Amino acid sequence: MDRRIYSAGxxxxxxxxxxxxxxxxxxxxxxxxxxxxxxDPSDVDVKAVLSRIAREHEAxxxxxxxxxxxxxxxxxxNRPRAQKVINDLRDxxxxxxxxxxxxxxxxxxxxxxxxxxxxxxxxxPKEGTTGRRVTALPVEAPxxxxxxxxxxxxxxxxxxxxxxxxxxxxxxRWTPSGMRMRVQFGTLVLDEWRKDKTxxxxxxxxxxxxxxxxxxxxxxxxxxxxxxxxxxxDQLSETNKELPTVVRSFLGKDGDPTRTHSLILxxxxxxxxxxxDSVRGQVxxxxxxxxxxxxxxxxxxxEKQDRAAEVIIVCPESTLDWALEIRKTETDQQLRPSAPFTxxxxxxxxxxxxxxxxxxxxxxxxxxxxxxxxxIQKAHGKATLKYTLGRTYTLEIxxxxxxxxxxxxxxxxxxxxxxxNVVLYNEDWHHELLSGVSIPRNWDSSFSKQFLxxxxxxxxPGETPGKVEDPMDHLLAWVAWIxxxxxxxxxxx
Numbered sequence: 001m002d003r004r005i006y007s008a009g010x011x012x013x014x015x016x017x018x019x020x021x022x023x024x025x026x027x028x029x030x031x032x033x034x035x036x037x038x039x040d041p042s043d044v045d046v047k048a049v050l051s052r053i054a055r056e057h058e059a060x061x062x063x064x065x066x067x068x069x070x071x072x073x074x075x076x077x078n079r080p081r082a083q084k085v086i087n088d089l090r091d092x093x094x095x096x097x098x099x100x101x102x103x104x105x106x107x108x109x110x111x112x113x114x115x116x117x118x119x120x121x122x123x124x125p126k127e128g129t130t131g132r133r134v135t136a137l138p139v140e141a142p143x144x145x146x147x148x149x150x151x152x153x154x155x156x157x158x159x160x161x162x163x164x165x166x167x168x169x170x171x172x173r174w175t176p177s178g179m180r181m182r183v184q185f186g187t188l189v190l191d192e193w194r195k196d197k198t199x200x201x202x203x204x205x206x207x208x209x210x211x212x213x214x215x216x217x218x219x220x221x222x223x224x225x226x227x228x229x230x231x232x233x234d235q236l237s238e239t240n241k242e243l244p245t246v247v248r249s250f251l252g253k254d255g256d257p258t259r260t261h262s263l264i265l266x267x268x269x270x271x272x273x274x275x276x277d278s279v280r281g282q283v284x285x286x287x288x289x290x291x292x293x294x295x296x297x298x299x300x301x302x303e304k305q306d307r308a309a310e311v312i313i314v315c316p317e318s319t320l321d322w323a324l325e326i327r328k329t330e331t332d333q334q335l336r337p338s339a340p341f342t343x344x345x346x347x348x349x350x351x352x353x354x355x356x357x358x359x360x361x362x363x364x365x366x367x368x369x370x371x372x373x374x375x376i377q378k379a380h381g382k383a384t385l386k387y388t389l390g391r392t393y394t395l396e397i398x399x400x401x402x403x404x405x406x407x408x409x410x411x412x413x414x415x416x417x418x419x420x421n422v423v424l425y426n427e428d429w430h431h432e433l434l435s436g437v438s439i440p441r442n443w444d445s446s447f448s449k450q451f452l453x454x455x456x457x458x459x460x461p462g463e464t465p466g467k468v469e470d471p472m473d474h475l476l477a478w479v480a481w482i483x484x485x486x487x488x489x490x491x492x493x
Contacts, residue, residue: 005041005064008050021060021075023082027089029063029070037093039063039070044328046093048176048435053088057081061089092176092439102171105213105220106164107188107312109206111153114139114317115146121205121316123193129221131189134205136316158472164311165324165447172309172326173443178435181326181451183424183479185486186222188314188321209314220312220323222421224486228320229397229420231488236387236395242481244459250388257385257397261292261361263350264400266378272299272339273382274346276362292362294347297339319487322479326433341374353411360385361401365411379403379410380418389424391455393478396423422486424478426451448472 030036039046041063054061059082060075072089076082112119118139123132172179190212200208212218236243238251250256261276275295308327315321349370353363360383370376380400387395402418403410429451432443444450452471459465460477468474 005062007060007062008047008054021077023074023076023079025074025076025082025086027072027074027086029072035095036090037095037099039065039072039093041065041070044177045175049089049092049439052176052436052438053085053092057085057088059085061085096171096174099171099174102168102309103307104216105218105310105312106168107209107213107218107314108157108160108164109134109202109209110313110315110317111157112136112202112317113150115149116202119202119316121200121202122198123190126187126189126221129189131191131219132193133187133189134209134314134316135319137199158476161311161313162448162472166445168309168311168326169443169447169450170445173441174439175328175441176435176437176439178329179326179433180329181324181425181429181433183322183324183475184220184222185224185320185322185422185483186220188218188312188323189221190218192217205316213312218312220310220321220325222323222325223419224320224422226399226420228486228488229399229422232422232482232485233385233397235485235488242461242463242465244390244461244465246390246457246459247388247461256387259360260384260386262382262384263294263346263364263366264380264382265366265374265376266302266380267340267375268377269302270299270337270340271302272297274298274343276364292352292364294343294350297341297343297346299337299339301337315483318483320483322483341370345370360399361412363412364403366403368407368410371405371410376410381412389478390458392458392474393424393426395482396425397421398423422482424482 029039037046041047046063050061050063053059057076059077060073062073062075064071064073074082074085074089076085114136120137121134122137124135126133188209190209192212192215193208209218236251236257238248240248243251261278263274263276265272274297276292277295279293308325310323310325312323313321349367351365351367353365361381364381366376366379371379380402383399383401385397385399387397389395398421400419401412403412432441432451448471452475454471454474458474459467460474461481462477468477
């Protein structure tokens with residue numbers, strides 16, 4: 001017999017003089033797709049809904065599944081209170097069409113600047129994967145670009161993108177879990193493709209990519225090369241006149257980027273991360289030396305991949321694609337796993353060797369004894385460069401360095417970063433996507449109005465930096481500039 005159970009509300013009820021729960025109601029929950037959601041006692045969203053309703057009504061709610069049959073039990077002070085709990089459950093757990101599709105990849109294809117009749121897309125192998133990426137063949141003797149035609153195509157594409165964002169937000173406003181939203185840069189990888197067809201016109205490649213999203217046979221590889229990241233880093237300079245004045249003002253000697261570091265250790269099942277907080281101390285001769293102290297340990301399950309809703313923009317004429325991703329996050333500290341070692345144990349196992357790699361990540365070693373004792377299978381150093389792009393957006397460049405194994409332990413080396421990712425986000429998105437809120441979330445029906453409204457003083461980058469009225473245009477301008485900057489050092493693979 002397969003039996004799963006989740007109880008919500010007992011801890012809140014018992015935290016103060018407990019009320020008498022005089023009424024108990026048992027509900028045989030409808031089968032999935034019979035008007036209501038599948039009440040899985042182990043589902044994060046279901047737990048969040050039951051916990052919030054139990055807390056609001058000072059009740060206890062228990063969901064029990066035995067061999068696919070679900071029973072919900074409500075214990076409340078009185079019948080009216082029990083009825084309110086039941087009404088809330090029916091409202092919050094109502095099935096809404098489109099819920100499943102929002103968690104699938106939704107890829108769109110950016111229209112070419114070239115005349116579509118002369119556009120040809122091909123599928124090229126993507127290094128490090130068994131899949132293919134979409135790229136455009138160079139056009140021989142290209143015709144002059146028609147500015148009006150490009151504007152018209154981009155207008156149609158922006159409408160398509162707006163509709164995709166609005167649909168995604170319309171479904172996710174019913175999600176009680178905490179979420180995180182980011183714009184990421186990388187490559188759409190097709191896991192399946194027609195072996196007998198190598199070239200595609202624009203309509204065909206749109207159909208191919210769209211079907212891959214529906215079937216779940218495509219994924220976003222959110223990584224860029226280290227040369228691409230260096231190209232972006234070099235162009236984020238106070239002397240770069242393509243950048244708005246306010247951004248250049250942040251790029252002075254004592255301003256951006258801010259740098260943070262962390263150490264990441266992986267066991268068979270867990271990923272444990274600890275920040276490296278810089279501490280300045282005195283050494284002989286009065287010279288200042290930079291040292292580091294380890295921060296709190298944060299562990300998460302390696303095998304657990306929180307679901308993500310993402311709209312991926314495939315850019316055949318570029319070496320990089322981009323995506324807006326909204327991923328569920330486990331924000332309840334009580335549900336997070338514990339690290340298999342303490343902070344003090346890690347402190348004793350880590351030695352700082354002095355100096356940094358290319359001025360970024362500190363040279364560090366983790367002892368072989370510590371690695372073997374806790375069955376550490378991988379160790380990484382992470383360096384984050386954080387930039388303020390005006391008052392609306394923040395940009396992060398994250399460089400991951402794999403620690404090299406030896407008889408003495410694992411230590412940083414001068415090898416290139418094992419992975420680099422670049423993300424763009426608005427700090428306010430964190431507050432809009434918190435858990436523990438009533439659903440539906442009080443969001444505007446327009447994704448742009450809810451999430452993309454720019455500060456009135458913010459400008460976009462370009463040959464002549466300036467303001468744009470439409471929030472979507474503001475986002476797309478920054479995405480295009482970052483994409484172009486990354487391409488300066490990126491090699492097609």
